[in-house]
Amino acid sequence: MAKSNKPIIWGLFAAGGTITAFVTPVLVLLTLFAAMRFAPTMFTYDSIHAFAAHWLGKLIIFGIITLSLWHAAHRFRVALFDVGVRADLVVATILYIIAALGTISTFFSLLSIH
Amino acid sequence: MSSKPYIREIPKTSWFFRQPRYMRYMGREVSSFFIGAFTLLLVVGLKRLAQGPEAFQSFLDALRGPLGVLFCLITLAAALYHSTSWFNVTPQAMPIQRGEELVPGKMIVGAHYAIWAVVSLIVLILGI
Numbered sequence: 001m002a003k004s005n006k007p008i009i010w011g012l013f014a015a016g017g018t019i020t021a022f023v024t025p026v027l028v029l030l031t032l033f034a035a036m037r038f039a040p041t042m043f044t045y046d047s048i049h050a051f052a053a054h055w056l057g058k059l060i061i062f063g064i065i066t067l068s069l070w071h072a073a074h075r076f077r078v079a080l081f082d083v084g085v086r087a088d089l090v091v092a093t094i095l096y097i098i099a100a101l102g103t104i105s106t107f108f109s110l111l112s113i114h
Numbered sequence: 115m116s117s118k119p120y121i122r123e124i125p126k127t128s129w130f131f132r133q134p135r136y137m138r139y140m141g142r143e144v145s146s147f148f149i150g151a152f153t154l155l156l157v158v159g160l161k162r163l164a165q166g167p168e169a170f171q172s173f174l175d176a177l178r179g180p181l182g183v184l185f186c187l188i189t190l191a192a193a194l195y196h197s198t199s200w201f202n203v204t205p206q207a208m209p210i211q212r213g214e215e216l217v218p219g220k221m222i223v224g225a226h227y228a229i230w231a232v233v234s235l236i237v238l239i240l241g242i
Binding site: 026 | 126127130140143144147150152154156157161167170182183186193194201229230234237238240242
């Protein structure tokens with residue numbers, strides 16, 4: 001059987017869709033609270049910094065951001081094709097590069113937080 | 115008799131307006147745009163966090179405003195739509211077999227909703 005990179009892309013997509021389904025709504029809700037100044041004690045620099053400084057926190061943040069980014073990039077690629085953007089190679093390249101840059105940025109941000 | 119084949123015209127850019135079913139499909143697909151944009155916002159926030167308290171405060175200040183609130187509201191709707199539609203098809207996406215019998219779909223969906231509720235509650239308590 002011919003080798004294909006589809007299982008890897010599909011696997012990342014499914015894992016990302018699942019993790020996003022579990023955590024993104026509540027993360028958006030917290031961000032909304034912060035944007036509305038709902039609770040001044042929330043989103044403090046110290047508490048988030050402490051979470052990101054712990055190795056388990058780093059792992060959780062990296063996993064959520066990376067998988068969500070790949071899920072969104074892959075799905076938005078398909079969505080653009082569906083609305084008539086047929087330059088799939090260009091779209092895929094741009095979206096996957098954005099996802100990769102986000103992953104790299106997250107990696108180095110986490111590395112510099114201790 | 116005409117030998118012309120019948121070709122059904124399908125508009126490339128507006129086909130999904132034809133049926134509510136197609137609209138829901140596009141809605142699910144487009145939710146990925148807002149989830150992607152929000153995740154990129156998290157990437158920026160994390161970078162600001164790494165740069166120090168002042169940088170992080172200016173990130174929060176930029177978020178605070180009608181545009182930030184509007185973006186969060188739209189993204190919240192998109193994320194909720196993604197979560198419910200994703201969990202509702204889990205029995206088809208990953209059927210679980212126990213012995214001879216398939217585990218009922220309602221149990222698989224219910225388990226996902228239960229985990230979702232617990233995870234959301236934990237994050238809310240940690241976040242607030």
